[in-house]
Amino acid sequence: MVQATALVRNENGIGAALGILKQQFGERFHTGASIREQHAHTTTWIANQPPDGVVFAQSTQEVAEVVKICAAHRVPIIPFGTGTSLEGHVNAPAGGISIDVSQMNKVLEVNAGDLDCRVQPGVTRMALNTHLRDQGLFFPIDPGADASIGGMAATRASGTNAVRYGTMKDNVLSLEVVMANGEIIRTASRARKSSAGYDLTRLMVGSEGTLGIITEVTLRLQGIPEAISAASCSFPSVGAACETVMAVIQYGLPVARIELLDALVVKAVNSYSKLSLPETPLLLLEFHGSDAGVAEQAETFGALASEFGGTGYAATTSVEERTKLWQARHDAYWAMLALRPGSKAVATDVCVPISKLAEAVVASNEKAAELNLIAPVVGHAGDGNFHASLLIDMEDAAEVARAEEFVSWLNDRAIALGGTCTGEHGIGQGKRPYLIKELGGAVEVMSAIKRALDPDDIMNPGKILP
Amino acid sequence: MVQATALVRNENGIGAALGILKQQFGERFHTGASIREQHAHTTTWIANQPPDGVVFAQSTQEVAEVVKICAAHRVPIIPFGTGTSLEGHVNAPAGGISIDVSQMNKVLEVNAGDLDCRVQPGVTRMALNTHLRDQGLFFPIDPGADASIGGMAATRASGTNAVRYGTMKDNVLSLEVVMANGEIIRTASRARKSSAGYDLTRLMVGSEGTLGIITEVTLRLQGIPEAISAASCSFPSVGAACETVMAVIQYGLPVARIELLDALVVKAVNSYSKLSLPETPLLLLEFHGSDAGVAEQAETFGALASEFGGTGYAATTSVEERTKLWQARHDAYWAMLALRPGSKAVATDVCVPISKLAEAVVASNEKAAELNLIAPVVGHAGDGNFHASLLIDMEDAAEVARAEEFVSWLNDRAIALGGTCTGEHGIGQGKRPYLIKELGGAVEVMSAIKRALDPDDIMNPGKILP
Numbered sequence: 001m002v003q004a005t006a007l008v009r010n011e012n013g014i015g016a017a018l019g020i021l022k023q024q025f026g027e028r029f030h031t032g033a034s035i036r037e038q039h040a041h042t043t044t045w046i047a048n049q050p051p052d053g054v055v056f057a058q059s060t061q062e063v064a065e066v067v068k069i070c071a072a073h074r075v076p077i078i079p080f081g082t083g084t085s086l087e088g089h090v091n092a093p094a095g096g097i098s099i100d101v102s103q104m105n106k107v108l109e110v111n112a113g114d115l116d117c118r119v120q121p122g123v124t125r126m127a128l129n130t131h132l133r134d135q136g137l138f139f140p141i142d143p144g145a146d147a148s149i150g151g152m153a154a155t156r157a158s159g160t161n162a163v164r165y166g167t168m169k170d171n172v173l174s175l176e177v178v179m180a181n182g183e184i185i186r187t188a189s190r191a192r193k194s195s196a197g198y199d200l201t202r203l204m205v206g207s208e209g210t211l212g213i214i215t216e217v218t219l220r221l222q223g224i225p226e227a228i229s230a231a232s233c234s235f236p237s238v239g240a241a242c243e244t245v246m247a248v249i250q251y252g253l254p255v256a257r258i259e260l261l262d263a264l265v266v267k268a269v270n271s272y273s274k275l276s277l278p279e280t281p282l283l284l285l286e287f288h289g290s291d292a293g294v295a296e297q298a299e300t301f302g303a304l305a306s307e308f309g310g311t312g313y314a315a316t317t318s319v320e321e322r323t324k325l326w327q328a329r330h331d332a333y334w335a336m337l338a339l340r341p342g343s344k345a346v347a348t349d350v351c352v353p354i355s356k357l358a359e360a361v362v363a364s365n366e367k368a369a370e371l372n373l374i375a376p377v378v379g380h381a382g383d384g385n386f387h388a389s390l391l392i393d394m395e396d397a398a399e400v401a402r403a404e405e406f407v408s409w410l411n412d413r414a415i416a417l418g419g420t421c422t423g424e425h426g427i428g429q430g431k432r433p434y435l436i437k438e439l440g441g442a443v444e445v446m447s448a449i450k451r452a453l454d455p456d457d458i459m460n461p462g463k464i465l466p
Numbered sequence: 467m468v469q470a471t472a473l474v475r476n477e478n479g480i481g482a483a484l485g486i487l488k489q490q491f492g493e494r495f496h497t498g499a500s501i502r503e504q505h506a507h508t509t510t511w512i513a514n515q516p517p518d519g520v521v522f523a524q525s526t527q528e529v530a531e532v533v534k535i536c537a538a539h540r541v542p543i544i545p546f547g548t549g550t551s552l553e554g555h556v557n558a559p560a561g562g563i564s565i566d567v568s569q570m571n572k573v574l575e576v577n578a579g580d581l582d583c584r585v586q587p588g589v590t591r592m593a594l595n596t597h598l599r600d601q602g603l604f605f606p607i608d609p610g611a612d613a614s615i616g617g618m619a620a621t622r623a624s625g626t627n628a629v630r631y632g633t634m635k636d637n638v639l640s641l642e643v644v645m646a647n648g649e650i651i652r653t654a655s656r657a658r659k660s661s662a663g664y665d666l667t668r669l670m671v672g673s674e675g676t677l678g679i680i681t682e683v684t685l686r687l688q689g690i691p692e693a694i695s696a697a698s699c700s701f702p703s704v705g706a707a708c709e710t711v712m713a714v715i716q717y718g719l720p721v722a723r724i725e726l727l728d729a730l731v732v733k734a735v736n737s738y739s740k741l742s743l744p745e746t747p748l749l750l751l752e753f754h755g756s757d758a759g760v761a762e763q764a765e766t767f768g769a770l771a772s773e774f775g776g777t778g779y780a781a782t783t784s785v786e787e788r789t790k791l792w793q794a795r796h797d798a799y800w801a802m803l804a805l806r807p808g809s810k811a812v813a814t815d816v817c818v819p820i821s822k823l824a825e826a827v828v829a830s831n832e833k834a835a836e837l838n839l840i841a842p843v844v845g846h847a848g849d850g851n852f853h854a855s856l857l858i859d860m861e862d863a864a865e866v867a868r869a870e871e872f873v874s875w876l877n878d879r880a881i882a883l884g885g886t887c888t889g890e891h892g893i894g895q896g897k898r899p900y901l902i903k904e905l906g907g908a909v910e911v912m913s914a915i916k917r918a919l920d921p922d923d924i925m926n927p928g929k930i931l932p
């Protein structure tokens with residue numbers, strides 16, 4: 001495990017808060033070791049730093065109550081949705097109380113006529129889409145994991161559909177937030193656009209629980225497209241695949257998904273899912289629109305891909321074939337892990353301007369080879385965002401050190417190319433040094449905002465900021 | 467004129483700053499009455515509150531220098547682009563220095579491959595589009611006036627294309643900002659998406675110069691569509707026109723523009739522009755896409771419109787005919803003014819959830835009639851945003867009072883319908899009481915951010931916040 005810095009604990013305050021919370025929340029308050037550790041499960045190589053207690057809140061008022069108790073005793077609060085974040089977001093480096101919102105899982109309102117809905121933060125994206133299906137609506141953001149909507153908002157998540165539908169910043173209309181003093185605010189109206197003062201919605205989206213706890217989310221929805229078409233296309237090199245993506249974006253083709261799997265991932269998926277794809281870089285695509293529209297998009301893509309040596313391309317509107325095509329992508333994580341049984345997968349998350357994508361992915365492959373690391377790449381290529389996933393033997397200290405060198409090199413490289421160290425996973429504990437490299441003096445502005453809204457640093461301390 | 471509250475002036479500080487600025491900026495520093503008044507021209511009924519001096523800055527470093535001088539003497543700073551804002555944004559209620567960035571008008575970089583560009587804040591949207599045309603690119607945000615990109619970012623502007631391309635919040639990738647202490651920050655990388663810390667880009671977009679001065683803007687661009695088709699359609703009632711817009715949005719038809727003109731505006735335009743449109747509510751449309759795509763969109767719209775009694779509908783891809791069709795919209799402001807020569811036009815700017823649009827526009831028409839006011843309506847209907855423009859005899863105190871009653875009623879009504887008092891004009895001086903009605907306790911969070919980033923309240927004081 002990579003150690004995360006521990007912060008100073010306020011033992012007296014924590015003790016007092018534990019007593020009050022036990023009294024007020026009874027069976028919904030837990031201090032057992034396993035439940036505490038589970039609530040600090042970081043999914044990657046960052047060591048577990050459990051909170052001192054876990055409250056299962058059932059309403060905004062209860063969240064506000066917990067915050068007021070913790071504020072009175074200067075005790076850290078760590079919001080918890082499904083625990084699928086990747087940068088130590090739910091760790092408790094100074095101890096404190098995890099507020100688990102998974103029981104706040106109601107879809108409160110669907111306004112089909114306005115293409116929006118209001119949900120509690122513990123609703124997961126899959127549960128929401130199940131709820132919406134009968135009304136012909138869907139919520140497009142797909143970060144892979146069945147994350148909670150609150151957590152997705154807090155980390156500014158995105159995923160495979162972002163190239164067409166944007167990220168959480170584009171799809172959250174308004175938030176209800178419990179601030180560090182226990183006050184409950186609503187950041188915006190339900191209007192589709194607004195110039196009403198500072199954009200607190202966007203400030204809270206991506207603030208990773210460090211400014212407040214999201215207790216309700218109003219989301220934009222989309223109508224389920226009349227037609228969906230899917231396709232895959234193989235390429236002679238990862239460079240050629242990336243050049244195709246760049247051409248697609250520059251052409252303005254409104255692809256709904258355009259995902260890159262490098263040759264190593266394709267090999268892994270063939271083996272794991274018993275497929276027989278050519279073991280070269282692959283693009284997986286989805287087109288949304290009218291029947292004629294998706295046919296035209298698919299045809300245009302084919303013409304662009306052939307210019308870069310794309311082969312084996314065929315689009316399909318059959319649901320069954322689409323599911324089969326996308327299986328390679330859905331299985332990629334487990335397939336990669338199976339490349340090296342017993343290894344730990346550590347996800348990187350750089351995002352570069354699209355014109356730099358080929359250069360960045362090729363360099364990532366070369367650097368991994370140079371450092372004798374296994375680092376297969378999948379990417380939300382249309383956004384310039386890709387994940388080199390390091391498969392590491394955590395018992396091998398030298399390899400862990402090489403992996404750290406790779407992560408550092410990759411983040412620096414992305415920043416040097418005009419990109420970011422995180423396209424969608426967030427900063428958490430793991431990327432704090434890179435945030436400063438990336439944005440310099442702007443981080444001091446972030447810190448000033450943090451001090452203003454959370455003067456005692458009780459909201460998810462030790463995350464994002466230095 | 468409607469008086470704006472004057473704030474306390476720091477006479478000593480202002481005197482000291484004037485002396486230093488005169489020395490440092492020579493002929494680019496002005497204290498003449500007419501230039502000062504011109505820099506506080508509010509375009510509406512809010513009285514002019516001129517700054518004490520105007521500096522024409524030519525670089526980020528110069529802006530930072532002015533800010534440092536003003537900060538040292540606690541003197542207000544009011545950024546100025548083209549002066550086309552509508553809520554008293556450029557007024558100087560406590561005096562101070564107007565920083566005019568109109569000479570910072572260079573397009574610094576166009577990355578055609580990434581569909582982005584970096585510009586100085588004084589570049590106007592039309593100048594930018596002229597610059598981009600040869601590369602097959604355009605910047606879609608069209609607020610009507612040929613506003614500066616810096617000003618458009620500062621007010622979170624949008625306009626006719628927002629229904630398809632979003633607002634400034636969706637089209638600014640990154641900003642360079644001079645903060646209240648003179649520090650220069652960059653808010654984000656050039657990546658298309660990012661989860662790197664607090665979204666300072668979106669915090670600054672719409673902050674109306676109250677948190678910092680925008681000195682560079684990195685924008686997303688669009689490829690000029692392969693085909694553009696335009697159309698108009700008349701409706702028996704404003705309700706029917708709005709119902710059609712609601713159906714279009716709910717259907718998911720990706721209209722690039724869908725603008726509403728009520729019967730009074732159509733009448734005004736007929737008279738002003740010598741047209742012969744049926745004097746009933748009108749929708750003006752534009753479709754962007756492939757040749758086949760725009761044809762399909764136009765056909766779908768026609769089918770939807772006929773369900774609500776739409777007549778006289780025909781789409782055209784001829785540039786000439788499109789220009790003629792849109793003339794009605796472009797002339798609307800002057801045509802409305804001509805309805806009552808000598809009157810002052812006061813724009814309102816509510817935005818409601820799309821399902822409430824018909825109700826809101828009908829109520830606006832009825833309320834204007836009840837108060838014996840002339841208030842023609844144009845609307846960016848696809849966003850639920852509309853402007854009832856009051857044509858007022860400013861000499862008639864009773865009429866001005868009725869107009870104020872109308873504005874207050876309309877803003878309250880929009881808020882009660884789940885909407886906002888401002889879809890795109892911003893809060894400025896004029897809408898501050900409504901911001902509190904709309905967002906309540908969230909305004910205190912905004913104030914805390916303001917105090918943290920601008921403790922001496924020198925950045926455009928008296929705007930947005932109470």
